[in-house]
Amino acid sequence: MSRFFNSSVVRCLIVVVALVSAGFLQAAQQKRPNVVIIMTDNHGEWTLGCYGNKDIKTPHIDQLAQEGTLFTRAFANNAVCSPTRATFLTGLMPCQHGVHCYLRPRIQTGPDSYNTLEEFQTIPQILHDAGYVCGLSGKWHLGDNLYPQEGFSYWITKPHGASSGFYDQEVIEDEKIHKEPTYLTDLWTQHGIKFIKQNQDKPFFLFLAYNGPYGLGSAMKEPIKNRFKEEYEQLTFPSFPREKAQPWNFNYGDWIGDLGIIRKYAAEVSGVDDGVGQIMQTLKELGLRENTLVIFTADQGLSGGHSGYWGMGDHTRPLTAFDWTLTIPLIFSQPGQIVEGARQKMMVANYDVYPTLLNYLGLEDKIPAKPARPGRNFAPVLKGKQIPWKEEVFYEFENVRAVRTPEWKFIERYHESPNELYHLTQDSKEHNNLIDDAQYKQKKDELKQELDQFFARYADPKWDIWNGGQSKTVLMTQKLFPKTYLYLPEQKKK
Secondary structure, three states, X not given: OHHHHHHHHHHHHHHHHHHHHHHHHHHHHHHOOEEEEEEEEOOOHHHOHHHOOOOOOOHHHHHHHHOOEEEEEEEXXXXXXXXXXXXXXXXXXXXXXXXXXXXXXXXXXXXXXXXXXXXXXXXXXXXXXXXXXXXXXXXXXXXXXXXXXOOEEEEEEOOOOOOOOOOOEEEEEOOEEEEEOOOHHHHHHHHHHHHHHHOOOOOEEEEEEEEEEOOOHHHHOOOOOOOOHHHHOOOOOOOOOOOOOOOOEOOOHHHOOOHHHHHHHHHHHHHHHHHHHHHHHHHHHOOOHHHEEEEEEEOOOOEEOHHHOEXXXXXXXXXXXOHHHHEEOEEEEOOOOOOOOEEEEEEEEHHHHHHHHHHHOOOXXXXXXXXXXXXXXOHHHHOOOOOOOOOOEEEEEOOEEEEEOOOXXXXXXXXXXXXXXXXXXXXXXXXXXXXXXXXXXXHHHHHHHHHHHHHHHHOOOOOOHHHOOOEOOOOOOHHHOOOOOEOOOHHHHO
């Protein structure tokens, strides 16, 4: 009798412990917030009201900034889409992930296409493995676009990276390419909302990757068709500098001051803002806002006439690392968890987001030990804490590498001149190159040493094109790298 009683008690205790443990696990999963990352394309932070713009209407992004922490000095580590997106999702530099330039069509669709991030633990893959449902709505531009990648189960994207327009464009949906009549900015928003509603009862990760405002090519020649047309066609937008075009402009110097281009870019910025407003409203209506971390950022910046340039660092010759191609918006917001209305002046880079996000979510143990990542965790700052922080960021774009501090920038070129040194506090437009000024030799040497040590520590020989490594992309400066060839996975070579 007593043995039966004791064994029954033991069995009951085992069941109770199992139920309690399952309850704790479920509670832990419920406490982990949903994640919405909103990324724009070729988008300078200077276009947003929360960053000081008085011309372009961005009330919803401005409200997001009021509800969270805005970083006033956030930087991209490259000038073009594929490398910056690869860095954002992996926390690695181009010399570590191998994506050195924007992907051409060959790698995106067709028999040679492949996912350029397949060997890495990316943000979406880690979140998928942690129980999140992951959805992409918008631009991918990282290879094998036809099929869902990296743990995404919801997948609508573009078959290519460049944007020739926002209307009647090709879209990939259900693993098929079709022409889409809907305004693409609205399309990405609509699918973002659909994904949220479908997964409101589960932990979800939405990567809402707009292909606007873009600012380049035929997309800017397309007439304004969104709701800002009538208003913006009457405005002159003085926030776009009318400066003399500098000699290094290659593609777009004659766009500086062009009101048609300016108005179109401004309208596309405001179109994205409308989408952000709809996403935020959906989260609130579904009661999800408090349990959703929202990050707003861009892949890289864009000059709208600043310092006498239009475009990014690939629209100059030589390729460049000026601030107008590096600076991006960066906002983190979750009510009750992240300091609201804060403006952080610390210098952060896109490669810092990877460790910060995973630490914020309690998934820091999922960050791989190898390859070593250059990113730093600033999650405590989002909670209002102070942490030690070295004020410097690094940049790598094919044959251009740079280090930037609050006061200085040193730029080095591989097999090309000139190298550059700028005293940013005295020369914010970066027009006065001090590289040959003997007065600043010590500073140049110090910064060069910082740059060399950084890449010596982090570069992977396989992808370090400065030392004979390969590239997953065609290089704009291929003639400078005769030993570098386009990498294709073995199965694609057969």
